[in-house]
Amino acid sequence: MGIRAAGRDDLRDILTHFGLPASDEMTLDTGWTRAIASGFTPDAAAVRDHLETVHRVHAGFTESCAVTCVDAEGRDSYDWLADVIDDDATASILDLACGSGVLLERLAGRNADVRLTGMDMSADELALARRRLGPDRVALHHGLAQDLGFLADGSVDAVLCHWALTLMDPVAPVLAEVARVLAPRGVFAAIVDGPMDIAPGYSAVNDLISNHVRRAYPRYGDVDLGDPRIRDTTELHDLLRGVFPGARVRVESNVVSATAAPEALAREASSFFYSVFLLGESARANLLIDLAALFAEQGALATFHMPINRLLVER
Structure with a gap:
C-alpha cells in the first residue's frame, strides 16, 4: 500500500491526517546526511551536527515517544531507569544527555533531597528542561x-x-568521563536499544522503515549513528568491564509497548527511529501509510512492541 504518485498538496494532507506538521524541514541537511549521500563515512563532527539539527527541529520528541510505551508493570523507560536509584538516598545524580528534563523531573519527584545535574549538547532541549524544572x-x-x-x-x-x-x-x-566522575561506590545506568528478537513484530517495523530510508539513502544501514558495540549485548558487557574494572556489570532486557489505532500508532512508532527524520514529505507520507497498513493487519487496535536494555554498572 502506498501513494507513489501523490501530489504535493495530497502529501501535506496525509501528513496532517497523521497528526504531523507538513514542513520542508523534514528533509534534514546535515553533515551526516551529506556524507552518506556522497559515499563518505561521517566523522564525529558530522554525527553531532545531525543530532543537534534533529533536536533543534524536533525538540522534545524523545519524551513524546518514550512516555507512550510501557512494560508489563506499567513503567515507561524513564521510570525503569529511575528505579536503579534508592529513593531514600541523598545522592548526587548526573543525567547525561538529559534532553527536555523528563528523567530529572521524575527523580526530583521521588526524592526532594537528591542533588540533580543535567547536561546536554542541544540548547533547544535544555531550554525545554529549564521551563520544566525551574531555575x-x-x-x-x-x-x-x-x-x-x-x-x-x-x-x-x-x-x-x-x-x-x-x-x-x-x-x-564518554565512558571514560563517567568512570572519572563516578564516586567509588557509584552507579552508572543507561537505557539503550535491546535485542530485536524479544519484541514481537519489531523486526517487521524496523525492516519496513529501513527499506523506506534506503530508497533515499542507499548507504543507510552500512553507516549508522553511534558505536555498534552499544547495540550488541555481549560487546556492551565487554566494553563496560574494560572501562569499569572490578565493577558489577549487568545488562537487563525489557519490552515496552504502545496500543492505538493503526494510523496513530504509525505516527508514534515511526518517531522512535532517528532515520525517519532523514525523509522529506513524500517519502515520510509513504512510510506512514505503509506502516499504518502493517499495523492494520492486527485489527482496529494495534500494538507496537519495542526492545530495550538497561545497563547497570555498580562499583
Whole structure:
C-alpha cells in the first residue's frame, strides 16, 4: 500500500491526517546526511551536527515517544531507569544527555533531597528542561558527554543516561568521563536499544522503515549513528568491564509497548527511529501509510512492541 504518485498538496494532507506538521524541514541537511549521500563515512563532527539539527527541529520528541510505551508493570523507560536509584538516598545524580528534563523531573519527584545535574549538547532541549524544572531545582549544563570537565573526579554518586548512549560517537571518551566522575561506590545506568528478537513484530517495523530510508539513502544501514558495540549485548558487557574494572556489570532486557489505532500508532512508532527524520514529505507520507497498513493487519487496535536494555554498572 502506498501513494507513489501523490501530489504535493495530497502529501501535506496525509501528513496532517497523521497528526504531523507538513514542513520542508523534514528533509534534514546535515553533515551526516551529506556524507552518506556522497559515499563518505561521517566523522564525529558530522554525527553531532545531525543530532543537534534533529533536536533543534524536533525538540522534545524523545519524551513524546518514550512516555507512550510501557512494560508489563506499567513503567515507561524513564521510570525503569529511575528505579536503579534508592529513593531514600541523598545522592548526587548526573543525567547525561538529559534532553527536555523528563528523567530529572521524575527523580526530583521521588526524592526532594537528591542533588540533580543535567547536561546536554542541544540548547533547544535544555531550554525545554529549564521551563520544566525551574531555575533553582537542577543545575543544567550545555556541552558534550565526552567532556564533563565541570565535574570533579569522584563527585557523582550516580550517572544516568536515557537512550542517548546508543548515539554517542566516539563513545569510549564518554565512558571514560563517567568512570572519572563516578564516586567509588557509584552507579552508572543507561537505557539503550535491546535485542530485536524479544519484541514481537519489531523486526517487521524496523525492516519496513529501513527499506523506506534506503530508497533515499542507499548507504543507510552500512553507516549508522553511534558505536555498534552499544547495540550488541555481549560487546556492551565487554566494553563496560574494560572501562569499569572490578565493577558489577549487568545488562537487563525489557519490552515496552504502545496500543492505538493503526494510523496513530504509525505516527508514534515511526518517531522512535532517528532515520525517519532523514525523509522529506513524500517519502515520510509513504512510510506512514505503509506502516499504518502493517499495523492494520492486527485489527482496529494495534500494538507496537519495542526492545530495550538497561545497563547497570555498580562499583
